[in-house]
Amino acid sequence: GAGVSQSPSNKVTEKGKDVELRCDPISGHTALYWYRQSLGQGLEFLIYFQGNSAPDKSGLPSDRFSAERTGGSVSTLTIQRTQQEDSAVYLCASSLVGSGALQETQYFGPGTRLLVL
Amino acid sequence: LAKTTQPISMDSYEGQEVNITCSHNNIATNDYITWYQQFPSQGPRFIIQGYKTKVTNEVASLFIPADRKSSTLSLPRVSLSDTAVYYCLVGDGNAGNMLTFGGGTRLMVKP
Numbered sequence: 001g002a003g004v005s006q007s008p009s010n011k012v013t014e015k016g017k018d019v020e021l022r023c024d025p026i027s028g029h030t031a032l033y034w035y036r037q038s039l040g041q042g043l044e045f046l047i048y049f050q051g052n053s054a055p056d057k058s059g060l061p062s063d064r065f066s067a068e069r070t071g072g073s074v075s076t077l078t079i080q081r082t083q084q085e086d087s088a089v090y091l092c093a094s095s096l097v098g099s100g101a102l103q104e105t106q107y108f109g110p111g112t113r114l115l116v117l
Numbered sequence: 118l119a120k121t122t123q124p125i126s127m128d129s130y131e132g133q134e135v136n137i138t139c140s141h142n143n144i145a146t147n148d149y150i151t152w153y154q155q156f157p158s159q160g161p162r163f164i165i166q167g168y169k170t171k172v173t174n175e176v177a178s179l180f181i182p183a184d185r186k187s188s189t190l191s192l193p194r195v196s197l198s199d200t201a202v203y204y205c206l207v208g209d210g211n212a213g214n215m216l217t218f219g220g221g222t223r224l225m226v227k228p
Contacts (some may be wrong), residue, residue: 004160035218042204043161043218091160108160 002026004109006092012115013082021077021112025094032075033106034067035091043091049075082116089113121205126223135192137222139205142186150181150188153204155221161204165190192224200226 005024013019025032034046045059049069060066064082069075079086093106122140129135141150149168153161165172167179167188178191192199202221 042220045217093160105163105166106161108162110158111160 004092004094004107006090006109006112008112009110010113010115012117014117015084016081018078018080019082019114021079021090021092021114023075023077023092023094023109025073025075025092026107027073029094029096029107030072031095031097031104032069033093033095034075034077035093036061037089037091037111039088046077046090079114082114084116087114087116121207121219123203123205123219123222125220126225128225128227129195130227131196132194135195135199135224135226137190137192137203137205137224138187139190139207140187141205141207144185144207148185148207150179150185151206151208152177152179152190153206153218155202155204157201161218164203195224195226197226197228200224 004026007022011019023032030051032049035043036046037043046065047060047067048056051072055067064080067075067077075092077090089111091108091111093108095104095106097104120143123137127135127137149166151166152164154164155161165174165177165179167181169181169185172179180189180191188205190203202223204218204221206218
């Protein structure tokens, strides 16, 4: 596709359930990022994948959060035993090289809106 | 990690020029300054990036004074569709630096 896509666009779940969020980056982009954005707030970094390197998980808020990236393309963010404070928009972005240079533009998907009841 | 400070919100009217200033007093020598725009219910979108002096593209201009401790995003002749949140980011080639978004500036353009 032309841009980053995410699914589902909206997810409502009950407290304690597990959820999986999917991100399809732009074809050929080697770097993939996950962010979280709470209502009216800025973006909070969660995790960063660069090629086949071990991901930077330094932003994950707890061990209930995990992510994987299969084949260097599609990524899945999993939240186990969801809590109400996990309610937010989860944004995925990709960039071409992911060298870490700020010169590189990150292309964002539309996000997944997660509501935990 | 360079911290940025922006106004929380700004109001403007259609056709006016809007200038949003970002302070980054502890910017490092290798840091670049980047601005993103976010519309409601969408992910952020890159607008412009610069290192020093002035940068202009089809969307905006970025003014950076010699000391680089601040930068100003200039949007010429705004329209209602420019209503969005604008984020200023400062960082260098380290991944940790480029992944920090602040609260941004919420721009409201009125008719």
